Amino acid sequence: MNASATPDAGPPAGPSGPVIDAAFVRRWLSAATNAVDREADRLTELDSAIGDADHGANLRRGFTAASAAVDKAPPDTPGGVLFLVGRQLISTVGGASGPLYGTLLRTAGKELGDGATAAPQELSAALRAGVEGVGRLGGAAPGDKTMLDALIPAVDALASALESGAGLVPALAAARIAANEGAQATVPLQARKGRASYLGPRSVGHQDPGATSAALLVSALCQVAEATDEESAA
Amino acid sequence: MKMLINVPETVVADGLRGMAAAHPELTVDVDNRLVVRRDAPVAGKVGLVSGGGSGHEPLHGGFVGRGMLDAACAGEIFTSPVPDQMTRAAAAVDSGAGVLFIVKNYTGDVLNFQMAAELAEDEGVRIASVLINDDVAVTDSLFTAGRRGTGATLFVEKIAGALAEEGAPLEAVADLAKRINEASRSFGVALTAVTTPAKGSPTFDLPAGELELGIGIHGEPGRERRAMMTAREIADAAVDAVLEDLRPDGPVLALVNGMGGTPLLELYGFNAEVHRALAERNVPVVRTLVGNYVTSLDMAGCSLTLCRADDETVRLWDAPVSTPGLRWGC
Numbered sequence: 186m187n188a189s190a191t192p193d194a195g196p197p198a199g200p201s202g203p204v205i206d207a208a209f210v211r212r213w214l215s216a217a218t219n220a221v222d223r224e225a226d227r228l229t230e231l232d233s234a235i236g237d238a239d240h241g242a243n244l245r246r247g248f249t250a251a252s253a254a255v256d257k258a259p260p261d262t263p264g265g266v267l268f269l270v271g272r273q274l275i276s277t278v279g280g281a282s283g284p285l286y287g288t289l290l291r292t293a294g295k296e297l298g299d300g301a302t303a304a305p306q307e308l309s310a311a312l313r314a315g316v317e318g319v320g321r322l323g324g325a326a327p328g329d330k331t332m333l334d335a336l337i338p339a340v341d342a343l344a345s346a347l348e349s350g351a352g353l354v355p356a357l358a359a360a361r362i363a364a365n366e367g368a369q370a371t372v373p374l375q376a377r378k379g380r381a382s383y384l385g386p387r388s389v390g391h392q393d394p395g396a397t398s399a400a401l402l403v404s405a406l407c408q409v410a411e412a413t414d415e416e417s418a419a
Numbered sequence: 420m421k422m423l424i425n426v427p428e429t430v431v432a433d434g435l436r437g438m439a440a441a442h443p444e445l446t447v448d449v450d451n452r453l454v455v456r457r458d459a460p461v462a463g464k465v466g467l468v469s470g471g472g473s474g475h476e477p478l479h480g481g482f483v484g485r486g487m488l489d490a491a492c493a494g495e496i497f498t499s500p501v502p503d504q505m506t507r508a509a510a511a512v513d514s515g516a517g518v519l520f521i522v523k524n525y526t527g528d529v530l531n532f533q534m535a536a537e538l539a540e541d542e543g544v545r546i547a548s549v550l551i552n553d554d555v556a557v558t559d560s561l562f563t564a565g566r567r568g569t570g571a572t573l574f575v576e577k578i579a580g581a582l583a584e585e586g587a588p589l590e591a592v593a594d595l596a597k598r599i600n601e602a603s604r605s606f607g608v609a610l611t612a613v614t615t616p617a618k619g620s621p622t623f624d625l626p627a628g629e630l631e632l633g634i635g636i637h638g639e640p641g642r643e644r645r646a647m648m649t650a651r652e653i654a655d656a657a658v659d660a661v662l663e664d665l666r667p668d669g670p671v672l673a674l675v676n677g678m679g680g681t682p683l684l685e686l687y688g689f690n691a692e693v694h695r696a697l698a699e700r701n702v703p704v705v706r707t708l709v710g711n712y713v714t715s716l717d718m719a720g721c722s723l724t725l726c727r728a729d730d731e732t733v734r735l736w737d738a739p740v741s742t743p744g745l746r747w748g749c
Binding site: 235237242243279281378379383 | 497499563615622637638
């Protein structure tokens with residue numbers, strides 16, 4: 186099999202790993218929706234320590250709505266799926282996480298453009314553009330104890346792994362590790378953005394719920410790449 | 420925690436349905452979670468739109484009506500509404516004179532209203548926005564999301580609403596709204612933590628013998644915890660915190676606001692201490708409002724908001740208002 190494999194030839198894999206097509210992004214959406222649903226209580230618990238105890242419920246509502254919208258009128262490009270999910274999150278989540286995650290995915294989707302498939306490097310660049318969009322909208326910097334503390338290490342790890350010749354699966358595995366470490370590293374930080382910042386020093390000692398959910402979304406992406414890869418290898 | 424609800428998921432929609440039943444003078448769109456003046460758009464009048472998370476009632480839906488808001492968007496409990504609601508509200512109330520968005524300074528509200536303003540302007544609605552940030556408990560704005568919007572929201576909605584009702588143009592209404600916000604400061608105290616329907620238990624632990632100073636209206640803990648104080652001591656602390664930042668050189672409007680779980684009798688007792696404390700500090704109070712207006716579900720506690728008031732401010736404060744939450748002069 187080579188890189189020009191068509192999307193309808195089963196779950197395809199190029200030399201650098203699974204092909205990123207609309208179906209791939211839909212599998213990510215499904216995995217992300219399941220992860221958010223499974224972890225909603227934990228996210229809400231983290232949010233009640235330094236926020237307002239609704240992060241899990243809000244993301245669950247948004248991802249459920251996004252899944253329904255994509256099922257109803259499935260876009261046929263990976264960029265189209267990401268864009269629609271982003272738009273749905275903006276329309277259904279509310280709070281800060283709606284516009285922020287919505288902007289992340291909407292921007293990434295726009296960046297991918299109209300291609301039926303995306304190369305790993307294109308996905309990596311699109312996710313970086315999305316993360317930069319989050320930074321511009323929310324005005325947060327690394328270390329402010331926000332979702333960026335998981336997202337920036339994740340897109341950095343993804344890009345540098347691909348750069349050094351790794352395939353999509355190991356590169357996403359590196360991104361997953363970086364996102365989880367980034368989320369855990371928010372524990373000793375004092376929040377400087379969002380509702381947690383009102384607590385001042387009392388925000389120290391708690392893991393940021395936004396960084397935690399961001400790590401979940403990155404993990405879901407890695408999980409789907411691994412599953413697609415195994416399936417096509419089998 | 421026992422609650423007078425069906426299921427947590429429908430609390431906001433159920434409340435809106437009940438509001439519709441009680442207030443035929445309002446158009447309540449339960450699906451889109453909007454409360455709109457039935458006579459909107461009012462010809463030639465600037466439309467005032469606000470909104471925010473639910474759980475602060477009567478803010479904002481209870482302030483829709485003549486002399487105050489034209490529309491309010493209700494989000495989930497303590498969660499900003501979404502841009503689609505805000506653009507829909509703007510379209511419903513725009514008479515061609517433009518729309519003022521009144522936005523409390525929380526990251527979610529700011530981001531969603533910002534997106535909505537861009538979308539509404541694409542659709543040809545002139546939008547101005549005012550950010551409410553009156554809470555002095557958030558001290559270092561360089562290292563936080565900035566001061567929260569709390570009690571000053573009521574002053575801005577009432578006073579700018581009265582000016583809009585007189586037919587003033589968008590720029591003048593927006594300018595007054597900004598001046599009222601800048602002339603207002605608030606400080607809040609919690610005696611209990613808040614319990615959201617979704618969580619069902621208090622969002623933070625507050626032992627019986629302690630209180631939180633400098634709280635917000637979303638169940639976020641405050642800046643400082645102390646051993647329980649008397650109403651007199653709390654009034655002194657709140658008045659000092661507000662005056663230190665406001666530095667009034669004349670009379671003020673006062674809002675003694677309940678958080679939802681404190682009896683009106685206690686609020687009036689607290690108000691007596693606030694007036695005593697202000698008199699001792701030579702600050703005359705021209706108007707006082709006492710009650711549960713900017714609430715945090717079942718939280719016990721209160722906030723104090725003071726607004727520097729000139730004659731024009733007092734005249735607009737006294738102007739007729741007819742909403743579910745505030746009604747006088749008509």
